[in-house]
Amino acid sequence: MPENPSNMQIVKLYYVLETAIRYYGSLPSHAQIDGDVVMVEGGAVNPATPFDLRRWKEPPHLALANLQPDVQALRRFTLKYGILFTHPSDTVRLSDAMRFRDYLRQAWGGSDAILAQMLVDLRAGLNVTPEGLETVPDNLWMLTRLMFLHDRLRARVRICANEDCPARFFLAVRKGQKFCSHPCAVLVNVRRFRQRLGGKRKQLQNQQHTGRGKRGYLQAR
Numbered sequence: 001m002p003e004n005p006s007n008m009q010i011v012k013l014y015y016v017l018e019t020a021i022r023y024y025g026s027l028p029s030h031a032q033i034d035g036d037v038v039m040v041e042g043g044a045v046n047p048a049t050p051f052d053l054r055r056w057k058e059p060p061h062l063a064l065a066n067l068q069p070d071v072q073a074l075r076r077f078t079l080k081y082g083i084l085f086t087h088p089s090d091t092v093r094l095s096d097a098m099r100f101r102d103y104l105r106q107a108w109g110g111s112d113a114i115l116a117q118m119l120v121d122l123r124a125g126l127n128v129t130p131e132g133l134e135t136v137p138d139n140l141w142m143l144t145r146l147m148f149l150h151d152r153l154r155a156r157v158r159i160c161a162n163e164d165c166p167a168r169f170f171l172a173v174r175k176g177q178k179f180c181s182h183p184c185a186v187l188v189n190v191r192r193f194r195q196r197l198g199g200k201r202k203q204l205q206n207q208q209h210t211g212r213g214k215r216g217y218l219q220a221r
């Protein structure tokens with residue numbers, strides 16, 4: 001029996017390399033505020049060992065997308081994740097951080113133009129180690145983008161359907177997830193229920209109104 005020709009067509013056209021993202025950066029020891037600028041101290045530029053990404057309960061792309069436009073929030077972010085970009089390496093201005101945040105937010109919202117741009121100027125090194133390959137971003141901003149792209153390719157980046165959510169950008173843990181959390185889902189469902197109830201009440205009131213109108217018409221006759 002001849003072999004199925006379609007089986008013979010299975011040819012590997014390219015090789016897929018698996019690499020782990022490793023971040024060679026360390027956190028500042030101090031951060032102080034001067035107007036709308038956060039100034040940091042400490043934190044080696046190129047430590048010998050990579051940062052343990054598991055130390056962050058929230059990954060940096062999630063924290064940056066939800067960052068509030070407030071210098072205190074930026075200070076907390078900087079102490080936890082480090083400085084966003086290497087030049088200058090010891091200060092970060094709130095307006096710059098917001099610019100980076102908004103760029104990330106547009107990509108998160110699915111802007112094709114921003115996504116294409118993100119892929120084009122993404123810069124990271126590739127290290128070959130006895131354990132395997134490492135993708136090494138230069139700075140926190142590149143790391144943030146790489147981690148975002150990783151989650152986006154897995155269709156995990158979402159925006160909470162609760163418009164009043166204080167942290168609308170989230171990473172889905174299940175398919176079809178529309179809300180960042182249970183409280184947001186409950187809040188929106190209660191609101192929808194009340195709206196429906198309000199609509200029904202109005203409908204009832206209108207019917208009563210029309211009913212009275214009809215009686216009035218009959219009486220007038």
Ligand SMILES: [Zn+2]
Pocket residue numbers: 160161162165166167168179180181184
């Ligand atoms: Zn939410």
